[in-house]
Amino acid sequence: MTAKRSISVPDDVARWLDGQPNVSAAITAAVRAQMAGTQLDEVLRRAGMEVTDAGKARWRDRLATPIPDEALTEGRRLLDEAA
Incomplete structure (x- = not known):
């Protein structure tokens, strides 16, 4: 099922x-990416980690190399389990 929405966006x-x-x-891909990020934040909070914008920025700076496929697969598995 789909639903029609009207939105306003910057130029x-x-x-x-x-x-x-x-x-x-x-738009669907962008919103789903945002939803996944929110879900990840919730999983980390449930694990006892404080998630802040400053902390996210520090980790982005540390990740100079791409995340290995195996780590991404495991992360997705953990997110699926938590949902």
Whole structure:
């Protein structure tokens, strides 16, 4: 099932969306990425970790190399278990 929504976005976002072959798919992917990040934050909080924007920025700075596929797979498995 799908639901239709009307949204307002800043001009730069509108220009980017105008260049997408499927605006609905682009927005859906962006929102799902945001949802996954929120879910990860919740899993970390339940594990006793304090999640802050400053802490996230520090970790982003530390991750100079890509995360190995095995680690991403394990992280996704843990998120699925927690849901």
